[in-house]
Amino acid sequence: MPNEILNVVALQKFFFTTQGTVRAVDRVSFSITENETLGLVGESGSGKSTVAYTVVGIYAPTDGKIYFRGEDRSQPVAKRPKSLKRAIQIVFQDPGTSLNPRRTIKQILELPLKVHHLTAGDRKLEVANLLRRVELPADYMYKSPHMLGGGERQMVAIARALATEPKLIILDEPTSALDVSIQAKIINMLIKFQEEMNLSYLFITHDLSLMRNVATRVAIMYLGKICEVAYTAEFFRNPLHPYTKMLLSSIPVVLEEEEELKPTKVISKGEIPSPVNVPPGCSFHTRCPVRKEICMQADPEMVEASEGHFVRCHLVSGQEAVASS
Amino acid sequence: MPAPLLKIEDLHVEFKVYEGVLRVLNGVQLIVNPGERVGLVGEAGCGKTTTMKCILQILPSPPSRTTEGRIFFNERDIRQMKAHEIQDVRGKGISMIFQDPTAALNPVFSIGDQLTTVIRCNSRTTLSKKGIHQRAITALREVQLPDPNRIFDGYPIQLSGGMRQRVCIAMALATEPELLIADEPTTSLDVTIQDQILRLLNELVDEHGTSVIFITHSLGVVREMADRVYVMYAGCIVEGAEKSELFSDPLHPYTRGLMSAVPKLTGGGIAEGIPGRIPDYLDPPSGCRFHPRCPYATEECKAERPELTRIRGSHEVACFAVERGEINAQ
Ligand SMILES: Nc1ncnc2c1ncn2[C@@H]1O[C@H](COP(=O)(O)OP(=O)(O)OP(=O)(O)O)[C@@H](O)[C@H]1O
Ligand SMILES: Nc1ncnc2c1ncn2[C@@H]1O[C@H](COP(=O)(O)OP(=O)(O)O)[C@@H](O)[C@H]1O
Ligand SMILES: [Mg+2]
Ligand SMILES: [Mg+2]
Numbered sequence: 001m002p003n004e005i006l007n008v009v010a011l012q013k014f015f016f017t018t019q020g021t022v023r024a025v026d027r028v029s030f031s032i033t034e035n036e037t038l039g040l041v042g043e044s045g046s047g048k049s050t051v052a053y054t055v056v057g058i059y060a061p062t063d064g065k066i067y068f069r070g071e072d073r074s075q076p077v078a079k080r081p082k083s084l085k086r087a088i089q090i091v092f093q094d095p096g097t098s099l100n101p102r103r104t105i106k107q108i109l110e111l112p113l114k115v116h117h118l119t120a121g122d123r124k125l126e127v128a129n130l131l132r133r134v135e136l137p138a139d140y141m142y143k144s145p146h147m148l149g150g151g152e153r154q155m156v157a158i159a160r161a162l163a164t165e166p167k168l169i170i171l172d173e174p175t176s177a178l179d180v181s182i183q184a185k186i187i188n189m190l191i192k193f194q195e196e197m198n199l200s201y202l203f204i205t206h207d208l209s210l211m212r213n214v215a216t217r218v219a220i221m222y223l224g225k226i227c228e229v230a231y232t233a234e235f236f237r238n239p240l241h242p243y244t245k246m247l248l249s250s251i252p253v254v255l256e257e258e259e260e261l262k263p264t265k266v267i268s269k270g271e272i273p274s275p276v277n278v279p280p281g282c283s284f285h286t287r288c289p290v291r292k293e294i295c296m297q298a299d300p301e302m303v304e305a306s307e308g309h310f311v312r313c314h315l316v317s318g319q320e321a322v323a324s325s
Numbered sequence: 326m327p328a329p330l331l332k333i334e335d336l337h338v339e340f341k342v343y344e345g346v347l348r349v350l351n352g353v354q355l356i357v358n359p360g361e362r363v364g365l366v367g368e369a370g371c372g373k374t375t376t377m378k379c380i381l382q383i384l385p386s387p388p389s390r391t392t393e394g395r396i397f398f399n400e401r402d403i404r405q406m407k408a409h410e411i412q413d414v415r416g417k418g419i420s421m422i423f424q425d426p427t428a429a430l431n432p433v434f435s436i437g438d439q440l441t442t443v444i445r446c447n448s449r450t451t452l453s454k455k456g457i458h459q460r461a462i463t464a465l466r467e468v469q470l471p472d473p474n475r476i477f478d479g480y481p482i483q484l485s486g487g488m489r490q491r492v493c494i495a496m497a498l499a500t501e502p503e504l505l506i507a508d509e510p511t512t513s514l515d516v517t518i519q520d521q522i523l524r525l526l527n528e529l530v531d532e533h534g535t536s537v538i539f540i541t542h543s544l545g546v547v548r549e550m551a552d553r554v555y556v557m558y559a560g561c562i563v564e565g566a567e568k569s570e571l572f573s574d575p576l577h578p579y580t581r582g583l584m585s586a587v588p589k590l591t592g593g594g595i596a597e598g599i600p601g602r603i604p605d606y607l608d609p610p611s612g613c614r615f616h617p618r619c620p621y622a623t624e625e626c627k628a629e630r631p632e633l634t635r636i637r638g639s640h641e642v643a644c645f646a647v648e649r650g651e652i653n654a655q
Pocket of ligand 4: 373374375508509
């Protein structure tokens with residue numbers, strides 16, 4: 001059994017607004033083992049960032065448990081010990097706003113090093129070292145964030161996360177705002193750091209093609225719930241949930257070989273409902289091309305269709321029931 | 326071969342800003358034939374939107390200045406046209422759909438108000454009030470919006486991003502333009518909604534026989550939407566070819582780098598990408614603007630700007646390494 005780093009159990013995060021209750025994350029469970037990348041994929045508003053913010057402690061969970069290396073860490077960030085804050089880091093989508101524009105890169109990267117009680121000279125060396133690791137020139141420490149390109153700012157954000165020697169880094173769409181030619185460099189760097197530092201990643205994105213190349217396992221989120229999880233190769237070879245199939249067949253690709261890997265066209269229809277008015281039963285039923293009567297009434301349970309491949313769909317669990325009876 | 330519907334020759338556009346002059350467009354040249362769907366692909370800031378705004382003559386001036394170039398629409402240079410002629414081109418000849426459908430719609434007018442205004446001002450024939458209303462409802466139905474009558478009376482904020490983009494498409498096509506310019510129309514949308522909008526656009530332009538310039542930063546999207554594709558880098562067209570040829574036999578080092586950097590569903594990891602970043606337009610590189618990032622760069626590339634040169638058929642490339650025979654077509 002590989003070392004479990006993070007275990008999230010029936011996590012719930014609701015926002016109570018004047019418009020009603022936003023069921024942003026509704027009983028989401030997943031785990032991440034050492035050195036693993038879990039890709040959390042979903043369309044906008046599906047609750048990916050809310051999961052991320054709850055795991056790092058920016059939000060307190062409405063219900064459910066977060067275990068980090070076996071210990072219950074469901075408490076909000078203010079009550080978390082420093083060591084835990086250092087062990088779980090987060091990198092945001094927009095490197096422009098996540099770095100303080102009034103600070104130099106040196107000041108930004110020094111902050112997480114403060115606990116080490118280093119001398120000024122040693123801190124400077126350490127900052128230069130961090131910059132070198134993300135392949136930026138040492139004299140960048142005297143620049144401020146707005147003088148850097150989007151890709152370079154994201155490298156600084158990654159360097160800041162690495163500075164505390166974390167075990168788990170949550171990457172919330174780290175390359176969505178960047179061009180693909182820049183994305184490639186950042187992704188390869190992240191893969192290198194993972195190997196060097198034995199890191200685990202919770203990698204949030206809406207890009208399934210990217211996850212094919214980066215994730216150990218892929219989880220699909222829809223309206224606050226996970227609807228399918230599987231090991232990457234299995235996930236792309238044998239997608240089971242109708243929503244996964246719709247997503248996969250909607251992806252524009254560049255190669256004929258990729259076209260052949262897409263499931264037979266599942267015509268995308270309808271729009272994502274609001275998380276304030278989650279449809280009853282299976283929340284995907286309003287857009288599902290294969291829905292049955294039961295899908296409008298009962299929310300399906302997660303079942304293990306094959307080893308490590310979990311799906312939350314009546315059509316799949318129905319077959320399971322038939323097969324096992 | 327009929328005359329091109331649109332022909333841009335050697336277009337240079339700069340912006341005067343506080344820090345100096347941004348020399349953005351550097352000899353853009355492209356052609357759209359009647360009935361053709363042309364893709365324009367390039368990364369953020371390469372000048373795609375600037376080129377399109379220049380066609381429609383809607384670049385703010387100052388700060389912009391078109392220093393050189395000709396833009397022929399139906400064989401007449403838009404830059405030489407009188408104000409009312411340009412107005413005609415904008416209203417009846419060319420329509421545009423923008424990336425952000427929220428900004429494109431006015432929040433204080435109803436969808437119906439905005440749609441009927443566009444139809445009334447730009448229709449080729451004079452229509453009755455009832456005729457205009459009918460045309461608007463038909464346009465909303467055409468973009469597959471549910472309950473067009475309700476949408477007609479509604480306001481933009483009541484619609485989702487995907488529905489707003491459908492309204493923008495309805496407005497752009499309601500005047501039956503000869504050329505539709507779609508500037509990243511799905512970039513702000515989710516992939517399943519993008520899929521719906523792309524299918525819709527393809528159906529509609531097929532039906533109406535509209536010519537299209539489809540702008541995107543995504544090679545995957547351009548592959549769905551274009552017959553012929555131009556690749557743009559730092560204010561220059563670096564390559565153009567029939568879609569199938571561009572994807573099977575890209576020649577320009579930038580096109581190749583971009584192609585290999587796209588994550589593939591087939592897996593196998595991500596290629597290294599392209600070193601460096603796009604140049605600063607205040608002080609763009611001499612010669613070929615791609616040379617500081619190019620593995621093939623020589624003194625020649627630093628000194629001179631390569632011309633877009635025909636390789637075969639409609640495949641053209643602006644690259645000295647191709648001319649020198651260091652990169653060969655298959
Ligand atoms: N602080 C908040 N108060 C109220 N509602 C919120 C809050 N944060 C998020 N939500 C809502 O919860 C839902 C999930 O949001 P979240 O940001 O987690 O989605 P996401 O999957 O990260 O989307 P995106 O891809 O757009 O980043 C959305 O409907 C959002 O509007
Ligand atoms: N009004 C303007 N003033 C100053 N610079 C501008 C203006 N419009 C565009 N630019 C600059 O021109 C370059 C090309 O921009 P744009 O045409 O919007 O690129 P794209 O659409 O390919 O992303 C960018 O560097 C941008 O900052
Ligand atoms: Mg998010
Ligand atoms: Mg643009």
